[in-house]
Amino acid sequence: xxxxxxxxxxxxxxxxxxxxxxxxxxxxxxxxxxxxxxxxxxxxxxxxxxxxxxxxxxxxxxxxxxxxxxxxxxxxxxxxxxxxxxxxxxxxxxxxxxxxxxxxxxxxxxxxxxxxxxxxxx
Numbered sequence: 562x563x564x565x566x567x568x569x570x571x572x573x574x575x576x577x578x579x580x581x582x583x584x585x586x587x588x589x590x591x592x593x594x595x596x597x598x599x600x601x602x603x604x605x606x607x608x609x610x611x612x613x614x615x616x617x618x619x620x621x622x623x624x625x626x627x628x629x630x631x632x633x634x635x636x637x638x639x640x641x642x643x644x645x646x647x648x649x650x651x652x653x654x655x656x657x658x659x660x661x662x663x664x665x666x667x668x669x670x671x672x673x674x675x676x677x678x679x680x681x682x683x
Contacts, residue, residue, distance in 0.1 A: 575665045577607040579672035587682030595646040598653025604638045612638025619659040625651030654679040
């Protein structure tokens with residue numbers, strides 16, 4: 562009599578990722594007449610708080626300008642977004658809409674330290 566043992570499978574949840582920070586500043590053209598918002602979004606893994614490279618981050622710019630952008634995080638878990646330039650400046654608002662990763666991470670927006678940020682310039 563032979564007995565076959567089947568491996569047990571366990572449902573291990575995917576690691577969660579979240580927005581840890583959104584840093585911003587104002588950029589301007591050489592003449593000092595047109596301004597834009599610049600934002601650096603940082604994505605970290607829950608628990609380890611290690612940076613998550615290659616996450617695709619979708620954002621929306623609003624107020625002074627309006628745009629949707631998507632970009633990948635670098636090895637430090639950061640991605641830079643730049644708004645359109647506008648005459649005279651204004652308030653630039655950025656909001657993270659979604660974060661996806663092809664290697665099995667789950668975006669957990671409830672863990673976000675921040676989901677949006679704004680800056681006014683000049």
